[in-house]
Amino acid sequence: MANELRFLVVDDFSTMRRIVRNLLKESGYTEADEAEDGVAALQKLRASTFDFVVSDINMPNMNGFQLLTEIKKDEKLKHIPVLMVTAEARKEDIVLAAQSGAAGYIVKPFTKATLEDKVNLILAKAGLK
């Protein structure tokens, strides 16, 4: 089941996209695509099928909050869990993300265990695992 899930990793830093993709792969989630900002992510989400989004917040063109809002107001996308993985450590940002519909929030730098735990927890809550 886990291997069939498709992830979209959104971050403007290619290093971080590679790290997150590799960690997902090590956790058994081998199907992952990536996007460098919210605009590119939305295009990919609307053009294909994804089960999970892992998104940064501070990005050019469209940031993670804007992407989250767009996903949650789109009837076809709003069911997709969005996990924010970000350097934004302000409490108000964390609360805003949760109120905007984020399924989880991870602050950078993070560990492999943290990402794996959050992804598994969110998937279980969503009935995807």
Add this chain to the structure above:
Amino acid sequence: MNATQSNNPASAAGAAVSPDIHQSIGMLTRQLHDSLNGLGLTDKVKGWAGELPDAKSRLSYIARLTGEAAEKVLNRVDQAKAQHDHIAAETRRIGALIVKDPVAAVAKGHVMNFLTDVEESTRQVDQHLTEIMMAQDFHDLTGQVIAKVVNLAANIEEQLVQLLIQTAPPDAVVKASAPAPVAEYQPALAGPAVNTAGNPDVVTGQSEVDDLLASLGF
């Protein structure tokens, strides 16, 4: 040349022109003050004064993160190399035992022990490789902080160029062109928390994030 000049010419000359220098500095200071006021830059200068220590702490943050990442990578490489050397040595030892007496090597459990050893070592090497990969996350965090410092420097440069243009003598031969517009810094997102100590508005780690969200019912 007399004795006084040869002993300390600078102080002698300084004593002679001191009132003029003070007067000149005073006039320049007044002129700068008036210019800044005229240009409406006094608030911005005050802003720079506040931002420069922040830039300093951001640069310290970058130095700390890159240093920690390098240290982490080197430590993990050392450990992985030790594991690798161990497996290489064990492979040679078991190879020699098998060549000498294959049946005894299996019967006495040398081969099985070796396979277990290899499995454990490769698991540990894999962990080291994962940690080496994770150490590269400094690139993202420092990149965001560097962008903020560069924005600050560009902003100060732009304002100083404007000041030069507007205070240049009217008969200046070379006319400075207007500076290129600098991309405006948008402070809506704070980026990595450089100084978390004593700041109640930011979290210091993932456990605080989880506690905050749990307290809100998420």
